[in-house]
Amino acid sequence: MTLSDAMAAARAGRREEARALLMRVLETDERNAQAWLWLSGVVDDPEEMRVCLDNVLHLEPSNPHALKGIAILDQKYGRPQAREVGQPADAPAAPAEAAAPATPAPAAEVAAPAAEVATPAAPPSEPMAAPAVADVEVARPAPAAPVAGDAAPCPCCGAMMPLKLRRCTQCSRPMLLHTPPNPEEGSRSLTLLAFLWVLPVIIAFVFVIFLWGPIMNSRVDLLLDGASRIIVLIILSVISLPAILIARGLFLRRRWAFIVAVILLGLNTLGFLQRVVEFVIMVAQSDDIQMLTSSTMIMVLMLVVLVISFLWISFQGFLLYRGYPKVFGSKVRFVHTVGAGTAAEHYNTGIALKEQGMWYAAMQEWEAAAYGDAANVQYLHALGLAYAQVKQRAKAISTLEHAITLAPNDQRLRETYQMVQTLA
Incomplete structure (x- = not known):
């Protein structure tokens, strides 16, 4: 089975078949941007669509179809509720789950789509059997001190990188964060x-x-x-x-x-x-x-x-060089720490970090959210996706299995679970 077979199935409207074929393609080549793009058009969960499109933009930052797909999701369902990283929130509520995700398949390649919005699969009349797994206890999040000597984890992939590096050598993403100048600090x-x-x-x-x-x-x-x-x-x-x-x-x-x-x-x-x-x-x-x-x-x-x-x-010139950070701010190595807060605050902080591509930092926040509210399926779903994104597939599978035991009829969870299992 090749990518062309999956594309043909997607054009013919055989979404489940196309999804299975695309997962097989990604199992052999995780850096296939076209496969991620087409997979975003055959999944039914907006969060999974965003993950697929984010992967496309990570591989091809200027991909017009992925950018258009993100724009469609933002227009129809809004961006995930998020607050600025490090800013306190006044007891924000977790974002509500979207009902019917858009289908951002490549418009230039899909011939005559039946509808712009895909119809979600109807829930089964009887509860679906959950995988036979033991209850998984959510681990307590790590303490807010990730710096080990002269190294710290990359906020995107979690690889330990020296503090002097500006870009991660594993995921090739920048690890610097622009900090504005302190108005009370002189020069x-x-x-x-x-x-x-x-x-x-x-x-x-x-x-x-x-x-x-x-x-x-x-x-x-x-x-x-x-x-x-x-x-x-x-x-x-x-x-x-x-x-x-x-x-x-x-x-x-x-x-x-x-x-x-x-x-x-x-x-x-x-x-x-x-x-x-x-x-x-x-x-x-x-x-x-x-x-x-x-x-x-x-x-x-x-x-x-x-x-x-x-x-x-x-x-x-020397004085201007030394005074530049005091006027325009400076870029410093971003080292994320998990502070105190409610489960909803940790979840929203994770959303903000994920929107910036910082999946490992988002995973830390979602671990804290799931620890604070271990029965919240939405937190567990997000945490499972984050584990999969940072290549911790075993944790992703166990977390999603635990979420399925709590919500056995959640089709989105099962699709995510199937995708992670295929890529494991």
Whole structure:
């Protein structure tokens, strides 16, 4: 049996046959994006559809059919209720189960679908026999301290990775989380940079005041009268105003001031490079020994100016580099910890983590939810899916079997259980 046979069965409306064939294909090749995509069109549970489509997007992030399928699910049934990771929730209720999932099969390949929404299988008139398994006790979730030395589990697949790594070597997903800057935390680098911006203004005003002093007054009177001095002071104030505003913005860690400082530093760097090129050309053209000797002092002065300019530009660049995280935030290694909360809060936190592709972190939250409410089939179903996603198939099967003993008529559970068993 091949993928083409499964596609033919799906086009003919033989959903159960297509589902079984696709599971066989995935049993031999779990990274078959087309098989996951077609499987999303023949399962009846919206959560399973999302899992299939998430797997497609993990393998092919720009797959248009998977993106369209996710959009259809969001439009018809809404996104799963979730809250921001790490934010407290005011006793949220667990999201209600969807009644009739959409069928996001590839629109470009499926010929004349019978209906846009698949009709869910009717529940059997008599209870279906549950697998003969002993009661499974939900394990207590691990303590909220997953860091072991200089390594921590990847929030997506759970593989232990050194803290210095930015991307997981097992699942190839990034492990960094953007953290916004702390508004109450200061920045010595930006404070010093702001002082450097306002320093020339201070020197200029001190010089003007010195010219108006009694020592220089007699000499200045020969050049400037009273009105001219006022005009000079006004011009100096207008010229100094942008520098004062930029210095204030840097001190307050405003993004616009930081960007302006970077642009001006770039222009200053270009001017410095131009002066370096002119200096090199002048030295190269001074082939006459007498001419070179006569201009030695000028060249030394130019070289000193270039060195000072280089140090000045480098120091400003260093301060901007150090101050960048204080303005735009930084990316840090995400290490998930399970905090205190109700079962519903843990479940919703797991949904939020799963939406970001962090299946292992979601599994930890759903373990806490299932431990807090071991009879909640929805929590056990989500936990079983998470176990399967992080390749813990034995735990996935036992958890789903336990859920089936609690809800033997739940067709969605049985389909998930069958899929996990096939892939095990």
